[in-house]
Amino acid sequence: MINRKAIAAFLAGAAVTTAQCSIPPGTLPTNIGYNFRAQVQNASRPEVHNKYLNFLEAGGGDKHLFIGPVGTPTYDLTLVDGVIHQQASGVRAVIGGEFSEIDHTTKLFTTGRSDPAAQFQPTYACNPDTGLLQIELRLVRWVGHPDGGFICVRHSFDGSHEFRYDPPGNTLIDPARECIRVTLVVIPTGTAPTTLSTVVTSTTASSSTSVAVISSASTSVSVTSTSAAPTSTSSSLPYTDQTANGWRYIGCAPEERWATDGAFRTLSGATTSSDTMTNEACLAFCAAGGFAYGGTEWSRECWCGNSYASTRQPATTLASLAKCNYRCTGNSGQFCGGDSWLSLYAKCPTGGPCQNAVFS
Numbered sequence: 527m528i529n530r531k532a533i534a535a536f537l538a539g540a541a542v543t544t545a546q547c548s549i550p551p552g553t554l555p556t557n558i559g560y561n562f563r564a565q566v567q568n569a570s571r572p573e574v575h576n577k578y579l580n581f582l583e584a585g586g587g588d589k590h591l592f593i594g595p596v597g598t599p600t601y602d603l604t605l606v607d608g609v610i611h612q613q614a615s616g617v618r619a620v621i622g623g624e625f626s627e628i629d630h631t632t633k634l635f636t637t638g639r640s641d642p643a644a645q646f647q648p649t650y651a652c653n654p655d656t657g658l659l660q661i662e663l664r665l666v667r668w669v670g671h672p673d674g675g676f677i678c679v680r681h682s683f684d685g686s687h688e689f690r691y692d693p694p695g696n697t698l699i700d701p702a703r704e705c706i707r708v709t710l711v712v713i714p715t716g717t718a719p720t721t722l723s724t725v726v727t728s729t730t731a732s733s734s735t736s737v738a739v740i741s742s743a744s745t746s747v748s749v750t751s752t753s754a755a756p757t758s759t760s761s762s763l764p765y766t767d768q769t770a771n772g773w774r775y776i777g778c779a780p781e782e783r784w785a786t787d788g789a790f791r792t793l794s795g796a797t798t799s800s801d802t803m804t805n806e807a808c809l810a811f812c813a814a815g816g817f818a819y820g821g822t823e824w825s826r827e828c829w830c831g832n833s834y835a836s837t838r839q840p841a842t843t844l845a846s847l848a849k850c851n852y853r854c855t856g857n858s859g860q861f862c863g864g865d866s867w868l869s870l871y872a873k874c875p876t877g878g879p880c881q882n883a884v885f886s
């Protein structure tokens with residue numbers, strides 16, 4: 527016979543022992559230039575937890591906000607000065623209208639008109655289920671109103687949930703239609719920020735030219751660099767050669783999301799992040815800490831450690847390098863990892879050989 531109580535106790539125990547992430551220091555910028563979906567979280571409310579924000583055409587160019595499956599999934603949200611936008615349709619998230627006398631909540635929707643916006647601050651936090659690092663959109667204020675407040679969702683038609691604004695200090699609850707407070711989480715989508723599709727290399731005796739063709743859903747960008755050969759910093763591949771600084775490139779390593787080993791970070795000795803991140807800056811940080819390995823990720827993060835699991839060993843195919851295709855915040859000519867992919871380097875022995883891995 528199945529002991530339901532024992533199973534419930536086991537599950538409760540599992541939830542409590544979920545590993546928690548370490549929060550990188552610093553404040554995230556209020557602009558998110560890559561496309562994302564907005565996930566809704568409230569771990570104590572399974573009916574809304576981990577579902578997504580959808581758009582529903584509302585006439586006049588407005589789009590109302592519902593929890594899926596109602597409405598259309600939106601994969602192309604961006605954040606402009608703290609305001610959620612869908613640039614393709616020219617709408618942004620605002621608050622206004624349909625004020626409820628019972629619980630003092632107000633509608634959150636998107637429009638091309640100039641209604642006062644909902645202003646958010648991207649903030650690192652740990653996912654309540656997985657313990658992994660995530661970026662949440664914390665409500666700063668309804669523009670023109672006191673700071674604070676929450677985004678909440680409440681029943682609308684046919685069991686759907688619509689999005690609303692719950693003002694700071696509010697204790698009123700509509701017993702018939704409770705507005706459930708939720709966290710909005712940034713989930714980068716496949717097009718973010720660019721996809722490295724092709725690497726073309728041509729080499730002549732006197733110079734080497736590398737061309738990386740970057741494409742995303744709507745744009746195509748060519749990056750060309752030419753340098754006299756041989757130099758210590760030239761590279762025909764889409765990573766930054768750091769052998770002159772005493773570090774060799776190992777490859778583009780998977781983080782926990784792409785590895786199935788159950789461990790957390792590929793490198794877990796130290797971390798930092800900044801708006802001016804480059805591969806040089808990261809490896810200098812790791813060198814200062816005496817670490818054997820270092821690497822960049824997510825454009826702005828730097829991770830260091832003295833070992834990594836064999837399950838995180840990067841591939842040596844050219845194609846594998848394309849996962850590390852996020853431009854560094856401090857130098858758009860360099861790649862600093864990707865979405866849960868780490869541009870991984872190893873410290874070369876002092877005075878010893880220093881050669882990057884060979885990719886083919």
Ligand SMILES: *[C@@H]1O[C@H](CO)[C@@H](O)[C@H](O)[C@H]1NC(C)=O
Nearest residue numbers: 568569570705706707708709
């Ligand atoms: C979940 O919703 C309830 C009801 O609004 C709220 O009191 C609680 O703080 C929410 N929890 C989280 C983690 O947002």
